[in-house]
Amino acid sequence: MTRLGCIGLGNMGAPMARRLLDRPGGLTVLDTRPEAVAPFTAAGARAADDPADLARECDIVCITVVDDAQVRTVVAGLLGAARPGTVVAVHSTVADTTAVDLAAECAEHGIELVDAPVSGGAPGAEQGRLAVMVGASDAAFHTVREPFSWFSDLVVHAGPVGAGTRMKLARNLLHFVSFTAAAEAQRLAEAAGLDITALGKVVRHTDAISGGAGAIMLRDTTAPIPPDDFWFPILDHVRALGEKDLSLALGLGARLGVDLPLAARALGDLGPGLGVGRGEDAGRKEPA
Helix, strand or coil: CCCEEEECCCCCHHHHHHCCCCCCCCEEEECCCHHHHHHHHHCCCEECCCHHHHHHHCCEEEECCCCHHHHHHHHHHHCCCCCCCCEEEECCCCCHHHHHHHHHHHHCCCCEEEECCEECHHHHHHHCCEEEEEECCHHHHHHHHHHHCCCEEEEEEEECCCHHHHHHHHHHHHHHHHHHHHHHHHHHHHHCCCCHHHHHHHHHHHHHHHCHHHHHCCCCCCCCCCCCCCHHHHHHHHHHHHHHHHHHHHHHHHHHCCCCHHHHHHHHHHHHHHCCCCCHHHHCCCCC
């Protein structure tokens, strides 16, 4: 079995690495904080002195640090010590151009770098239920798929190097726009005299049933849908419900003096975004 190395034992890196302790082949870890390393050495992992020390004995190196600068520093420390054929996996969310640049630099040393950002947060890492989006060659993806399955239950080959990061950025765009929309919904509910903690319970309960925004992400294109397509009546129904409810929410907001810019944008963009075009409610903010 290949020997793995993990660099960065923070909120995400530590639970990911813990799930690799039982994997045959052995584990080497590295972190700047001795207290982060201690539980791993107590469990049988070896502590490396620096990236070069770790690289000399590992076939796959997993990097989970904070930002682009730290990733570049770590990779620079690996080069010159890692054997040709070593795969370096960057789990940090960095710029896609950083991944591409570092992959080219690694290739000069016979090392293959893959970008493999994860989604699911610390709870997903603890449970081994992360989603990993991998930008890699076919050969490198084959190499990392098995070890990644120890801390995830979905490993997706997004495309060549850089594609994993692009997929993560698209996923997080949805995540944080949704947070912004949640804040807007809370402002409306609070202005209406509602308990926003109760609203939160309702949202979490129903999203667990309906799947939230991901429930409509089933098509393989964003192009407009022909009226005779299987998806048209389904998504047209979603559009009709959405435009009606957004119009009602905007009407309530207008009466309460609450500005709802995301709701107004969604009213105009929902139908085209679903591929079925705007309905009659898309051009007005209040119901008839």
